[in-house]
Amino acid sequence: MRHNLIDPYSPEGGYYECRSCAHREASDERVTACPECGSDVRNLAVPRE
Numbered sequence: 137m138r139h140n141l142i143d144p145y146s147p148e149g150g151y152y153e154c155r156s157c158a159h160r161e162a163s164d165e166r167v168t169a170c171p172e173c174g175s176d177v178r179n180l181a182v183p184r185e
Contacts, residue, residue, distance in 0.1 A: 152177040 152161045154170035154177050161167055167177050 151180045153180055 149162060149164040152167045154173060154175050156175035157170060157173045159170055159172040161171060170177050
């Protein structure tokens with residue numbers, strides 16, 4: 137069984153969300169601060185438990 141047939145996801149860019157104002161930003165570059173308010177962002181592609 138080939139795993140790429142089960143989960144075709146392949147990261148081509150990041151999708152980030154601000155921890156303070158909830159602004160979302162899609163970017164091919166790593167985003168470390170929210171462009172709206174300057175607060176920390178989290179990468180939504182990283183699984184959380």
